[in-house]
Amino acid sequence: MPEPIESPHKGHCVTINNRSRTRITGVLDVISFDTEEIVLETEEGRMQITGSALQVKQLAIESGTVEIEGRPDTIQYTETRKSGANNGSVLSRFFR
Numbered sequence: 185m186p187e188p189i190e191s192p193h194k195g196h197c198v199t200i201n202n203r204s205r206t207r208i209t210g211v212l213d214v215i216s217f218d219t220e221e222i223v224l225e226t227e228e229g230r231m232q233i234t235g236s237a238l239q240v241k242q243l244a245i246e247s248g249t250v251e252i253e254g255r256p257d258t259i260q261y262t263e264t265r266k267s268g269a270n271n272g273s274v275l276s277r278f279f280r
Contacts (some may be wrong), residue, residue: 196227198259206233206252214243214250222252229264 196210210227217223217240222233227248238254 200256203255204253206254206256208250208252209248211245211248211250213245214240219254224250228261230262232258232260232262234258234260 199207211224213225215223215225219238222238224231233256235254235256238252241253242251
């Protein structure tokens with residue numbers, strides 16, 4: 185089983201303001217992005233954001249922060265860092 189990647193950043197947080205500006209911390213890498221989908225590698229696993237008119241406005245990998253403008257429709261974790269397996273929906277992970 186692969187060892188988890190250690191990050192210099194501590195903490196993963198997603199903040200959405202007025203469903204038009206999104207700030208994400210704990211970002212390790214930007215896998216891909218276009219106006220309808222952004223895929224990030226975060227401290228909690230791979231995150232897929234889909235929506236419309238999405239734009240990466242600020243990217244600071246050194247501090248682990250990404251700021252996005254546009255209308256997000258879904259935010260989904262597609263892989264988890266802790267086990268490498270899908271551990272259920274995002275909501276089920278919040279209420280453990």
